[in-house]
Amino acid sequence: MDVDISIRVDGDTHRLSVDTRTTVLDTLRERLGITSPKKGCDHGQCGACTVLLNGRRVNSCLLLAVAHDGAEIVTAAGLAVDGQMHPMQRSFIEHDAFQCGYCTPGQIVSAVAMLGEAAAGWPSFATPAGEQPATPDSGGMRDDEIRERMSGNLCRCAAYANIVPAIREVAEA
Amino acid sequence: MTTITARAMGQALSRVDGPAKVRGHAPYAFEQPVDRPVYLYPVEAAITVGRITGIDCSHASAQPGVLGVLTHLNAARTSAGASGELGILQSDQVAFRNQFVGAVLAETSEIARYAAGLVRVDYEARPHDVVFDAGRRDLYKPEQLAPSFPMDTDKGDVDAALSSAPFALDQGYTTPRYHHNPLEPHSTIAVWADGHFTLHMSTQGVHVARACLAQVFDLDPDRIRIIAPYVGGAFGSKVQPRADAVLAMLAARMVPGRPVKFQLTRQQTFSQTGYRPPTVQRVQLGADRDGRLLAVAHSCTAPTARIQEFAEHSTRSTPTLYATPNLRTRQRLAKLDISTPSIMRAPGEASGMFAVESAMDEMAIACGVDPVEFRIRNDTDTHPLTGLPFSSRNLAGCMREGARRFGWDQRDPTPRARRSQGWLVGTGVATALYSVFRLPGSASIQAHPDGRYTVSIGAADIGTGTWTALAQVAADALGVDLTQVELQIGDTNYPCASEAAASSGITSWGAAICEAADQLRHALADQPGGQLPPQGLTITADMPENPYLQQYSMHSFGAQFAEVRINEFTGEIRVPRQLGVFAVGRIVNPRTARSQLLGGMTWGLSMALHEHGALDPRFGATVNQDLATYHVASNADVGNVEVHWLDEYDPYVNPMGTKGIGEIGMVSAAAAIANAVHHATGIRVRDLPITLDKLLPESRPVTATS
Numbered sequence: 001m002d003v004d005i006s007i008r009v010d011g012d013t014h015r016l017s018v019d020t021r022t023t024v025l026d027t028l029r030e031r032l033g034i035t036s037p038k039k040g041c042d043h044g045q046c047g048a049c050t051v052l053l054n055g056r057r058v059n060s061c062l063l064l065a066v067a068h069d070g071a072e073i074v075t076a077a078g079l080a081v082d083g084q085m086h087p088m089q090r091s092f093i094e095h096d097a098f099q100c101g102y103c104t105p106g107q108i109v110s111a112v113a114m115l116g117e118a119a120a121g122w123p124s125f126a127t128p129a130g131e132q133p134a135t136p137d138s139g140g141m142r143d144d145e146i147r148e149r150m151s152g153n154l155c156r157c158a159a160y161a162n163i164v165p166a167i168r169e170v171a172e173a
Numbered sequence: 174m175t176t177i178t179a180r181a182m183g184q185a186l187s188r189v190d191g192p193a194k195v196r197g198h199a200p201y202a203f204e205q206p207v208d209r210p211v212y213l214y215p216v217e218a219a220i221t222v223g224r225i226t227g228i229d230c231s232h233a234s235a236q237p238g239v240l241g242v243l244t245h246l247n248a249a250r251t252s253a254g255a256s257g258e259l260g261i262l263q264s265d266q267v268a269f270r271n272q273f274v275g276a277v278l279a280e281t282s283e284i285a286r287y288a289a290g291l292v293r294v295d296y297e298a299r300p301h302d303v304v305f306d307a308g309r310r311d312l313y314k315p316e317q318l319a320p321s322f323p324m325d326t327d328k329g330d331v332d333a334a335l336s337s338a339p340f341a342l343d344q345g346y347t348t349p350r351y352h353h354n355p356l357e358p359h360s361t362i363a364v365w366a367d368g369h370f371t372l373h374m375s376t377q378g379v380h381v382a383r384a385c386l387a388q389v390f391d392l393d394p395d396r397i398r399i400i401a402p403y404v405g406g407a408f409g410s411k412v413q414p415r416a417d418a419v420l421a422m423l424a425a426r427m428v429p430g431r432p433v434k435f436q437l438t439r440q441q442t443f444s445q446t447g448y449r450p451p452t453v454q455r456v457q458l459g460a461d462r463d464g465r466l467l468a469v470a471h472s473c474t475a476p477t478a479r480i481q482e483f484a485e486h487s488t489r490s491t492p493t494l495y496a497t498p499n500l501r502t503r504q505r506l507a508k509l510d511i512s513t514p515s516i517m518r519a520p521g522e523a524s525g526m527f528a529v530e531s532a533m534d535e536m537a538i539a540c541g542v543d544p545v546e547f548r549i550r551n552d553t554d555t556h557p558l559t560g561l562p563f564s565s566r567n568l569a570g571c572m573r574e575g576a577r578r579f580g581w582d583q584r585d586p587t588p589r590a591r592r593s594q595g596w597l598v599g600t601g602v603a604t605a606l607y608s609v610f611r612l613p614g615s616a617s618i619q620a621h622p623d624g625r626y627t628v629s630i631g632a633a634d635i636g637t638g639t640w641t642a643l644a645q646v647a648a649d650a651l652g653v654d655l656t657q658v659e660l661q662i663g664d665t666n667y668p669c670a671s672e673a674a675a676s677s678g679i680t681s682w683g684a685a686i687c688e689a690a691d692q693l694r695h696a697l698a699d700q701p702g703g704q705l706p707p708q709g710l711t712i713t714a715d716m717p718e719n720p721y722l723q724q725y726s727m728h729s730f731g732a733q734f735a736e737v738r739i740n741e742f743t744g745e746i747r748v749p750r751q752l753g754v755f756a757v758g759r760i761v762n763p764r765t766a767r768s769q770l771l772g773g774m775t776w777g778l779s780m781a782l783h784e785h786g787a788l789d790p791r792f793g794a795t796v797n798q799d800l801a802t803y804h805v806a807s808n809a810d811v812g813n814v815e816v817h818w819l820d821e822y823d824p825y826v827n828p829m830g831t832k833g834i835g836e837i838g839m840v841s842a843a844a845a846i847a848n849a850v851h852h853a854t855g856i857r858v859r860d861l862p863i864t865l866d867k868l869l870p871e872s873r874p875v876t877a878t879s
């Protein structure tokens with residue numbers, strides 16, 4: 001069965017008819033040709049497909065497009081504004097926080113959203129009881145907070161030891 | 174051999190493909206824009222061995238949007254020479270669980286997948302033999318593997334030396350099945366038009382893939398073009414094309430002119446793309462009272478597939494490691510009804526050096542010699558088996574530098590002696606070794622009148638940084654500024670080059686480019702007035718022979734250090750620190766090189782603690798076939814990883830002086846961790862992975878001893 005939906009991706013509105021079985025990830029990649037989010041597992045286990053959905057990071061392979069009519073989606077491509085890379089993107093390049101680059105758009109979207117979550121005071125497993133994960137004047141986040149919060153994004157090239165300082169630098173800025 | 178002067182080489186440039194990759198704009202195989210794609214979804218064998226007795230495609234074919242169902246009854250015939258796993262859909266036989274027995278072509282991926290579930294296949298199953306055991310009676314010695322490593326080696330009299338050695342060790346070690354899991358699953362877009370295939374394919378080598386697939390389809394290689402500018406990780410699993418590429422091509426033959434898109438699911442990659450087979454190893458060491466080795470013996474048995482042979486050559490590097498008068502290695506295989514294992518990052522060394530370097534730690538302790546000193550004491554200037562000198566060998570330098578940086582002097586060797594807030598703390602060390610490989614190929618350089626140079630070579634960037642580092646090599650080969658060089662890779666339209674494998678990429682491709690640059694200079698000198706003609710000049714050259722190959726033994730070396738913390742009550746294992754020092758020849762690009770080495774070290778951590786493919790004896794396939802149940806290191810698993818290298822220049826390996834860095838970072842990182850675990854707990858774990866159950870007192874005896 002096909003259903004008409006409309007979604008906004010990186011600022012552009014797309015109206016299309018989707019199979020009710022189609023995920024948001026396949027809608028982006030196979031229907032709209034927006035291949036910034038990647039497919040690593042199609043099962044919510046790797047994070048390569050991470051996008052912002054209405055401002056929050058999600059695994060787009062786990063969402064059905066039909067359930068997201070009217071959604072606002074931002075991919076890593078959309079984080080770059082007016083051709084200028086997002087600071088997180090620049091920091092990933094500077095720290096060589098990737099090799100093959102397949103996990104990278106997902107890592108970057110996830111990192112941007114994660115800093116927002118921490119700034120909003122959402123604790124993680126690594127947050128000591130009663131403490132704030134990151135405050136604007138505490139100068140960013142501890143490495144174990146970053147590692148914990150980024151563990152939904154696998155990198156098989158294993159650039160983790162570069163991803164953490166790349167994110168820390170943005171967090172401290 | 175003329176060597177080249179480093180100007181661009183040595184600069185820590187950021188990746189040229191970085192801006193595209195951080196946006197997600199670098200197109201991987203499945204992302205190449207194509208018109209009117211057809212989607213393919215496979216049908217996998219639901220038995221382990223036997224034959225297909227009937228296939229009913231009627232329900233699948235009746236689905237709106239289904240364009241065809243491919244089975245052995247209607248698939249195009251491929252070459253009878255296409256043996257093993259590539260000979261799919263050519264008969265009713267099933268050789269292993271999940272082998273492709275059919276596929277559905279449809280207008281969308283959803284329709285294809287649903288319809289594939291409607292294909293009804295009936296089988297006649299035969300009993301299968303899938304359980305590996307080193308005591309099997311049918312073990313055999315495999316055919317010699319490329320390039321030229323003997324399966325068995327012998328020197329002196331190992332048994333006599335062991336029986337009279339003041340210190341002797343005889344221990345068994347095992348490693349489990351490992352799956353590559355590059356984050357980009359194997360993907361192909363195949364178009365068949367006018368008697369030609371065009372393939373967008375996730376591959377480590379477009380030319381290797383083409384040569385193989387041309388053979389499968391009995392085609393002149395010129396009738397296949399493969400394009401792969403970006404590859405989302407590979408680690409050995411994308412060297413040789415696998416059955417997924419053949420299936421996509423068979424499907425493309427059914428729908429001429431239309432691009433067939435096929436990406437394996439993560440689950441399918443576990444049965445279709447090879448794996449590092451499990452190993453059962455035995456190491457025997459003998460040493461004198463001064464801690465000098467008198468004998469080294471290492472044997473490995475591993476399973477292979479009945480359908481196609483592959484050997485995890487775990488004993489390959491053992492003869493190169495340490496001075497010893499007596500040496501023996503043995504490699505044996507058992508043929509089982511399983512999918513074919515394959516090359517996986519540091520094939521042989523990853524598993525084999527875990528065993529040998531664990532044994533070396535045990536022997537150092539037995540001799541009462543510090544483990545760093547023990548390795549230095551047994552260092553050698555000449556290859557213990559061939560007697561050749563090394564082109565460069567800085568193992569002792571790596572050990573000393575690593576010990577200094579790691580703070581090794583402070584170490585109290587007593588096991589289970591350091592505690593910190595409920596955690597037992599330990600440190601360990603191990604030797605890393607990987608050989609210098611070179612694979613033949615060619616490159617072309619076009620000199621343009623405006624001072625630019627186009628360097629073309631069918632090489633690959635699988636995350637290794639080729640786009641950046643090979644351009645640096647080319648600039649220095651030509652003696653020009655990097656901005657004058659345009660590099661073209663990842664396409665069979667460029668000269669035939671080897672695959673990105675065996676840490677040989679820069680070594681082989683760079684040597685070919687240096688030769689082309691040399692020939693270009695000569696050709697230019699022959700031009701009237703030494704002037705470039707207005708149309709420019711193009712030179713294609715083969716990688717030359719290396720005159721030193723018969724005179725020197727060529728290898729990279731390294732020292733791996735690790736600190737571990739084991740929770741005294743839960744057995745939880747953390748690795749807060751890994752440190753590696755490597756002697757790997759010239760570093761072309763320090764930024765990307767560091768990433769490769771630290772990625773390798775993290776692979777070692779993942780191997781030591783997490784990875785374990787569990788084979789179900791009822792089915793002969795890996796049960797934990799996804800990224801939730803097959804755990805690879807995640808961000809929170811990794812602590813500080815320090816990568817260092819010695820300034821080393823090797824004039825004998827190639828004009829650049831490079832020795833390869835893709836695998837050595839992984840080699841022995843697991844042994845360093847296992848040795849640190851012993852130091853922390855007093856428990857020697859000889860069976861990977863090191864899981865907490867092996868460290869808790871109550872559950873200790875099965876696989877570990879104090």
Ligand code: FES
Pocket residue numbers: 038039040041042043044045046047048049050059060061062
């Ligand atoms: S593709 Fe969505 S989490 Fe892996």
Ligand code: FES
Pocket residue numbers: 097098099100101102103104154155156157158159356405406636
């Ligand atoms: S960069 Fe390759 S998976 Fe992360």
